[in-house]
Amino acid sequence: MNINWIKEFPAAITVCDTKGKIIGMNNKSAEVFINEGGYELLDKNIFDCHSDNSTRIIKELIAEKKTNVYTIEKNGIKKLIYQAPWYEHGELKGLVELSIEIPFDIPHHKR
Numbered sequence: 748m749n750i751n752w753i754k755e756f757p758a759a760i761t762v763c764d765t766k767g768k769i770i771g772m773n774n775k776s777a778e779v780f781i782n783e784g785g786y787e788l789l790d791k792n793i794f795d796c797h798s799d800n801s802t803r804i805i806k807e808l809i810a811e812k813k814t815n816v817y818t819i820e821k822n823g824i825k826k827l828i829y830q831a832p833w834y835e836h837g838e839l840k841g842l843v844e845l846s847i848e849i850p851f852d853i854p855h856h857k858r
Contacts, residue, residue, distance in 0.1 A: 772789060
């Protein structure tokens with residue numbers, strides 16, 4: 748079964764390889780980065796459009812196979828950013844970033 752749910756998923760999904768080359772984006776990711784080129788960012792390097800500090804963090808996440816989670820506020824929108832390594836047959840292939848718009852007041856449940 749081939750279900751392409753990623754393309755129209757309402758959160759931005761951006762995928763890079765271990766060298767920082769953008770190899771995947773969904774529609775929301777292209778929309779979020781429209782001023783930087785949208786889908787034209789495919790095959791470009793994420794290190795070319797990040798600060799030195801962000802580049803250092805991303806390289807560390809890839810090298811150490813770590814996950815990074817935080818929230819941001821930009822243009823009146825709060826987002827959860829989730830960056831994590833992705834693998835193919837157990838081999839590290841790069842990093843996935845999910846950028847999910849969330850409410851400013853979000854319920855938290857203990858279960």
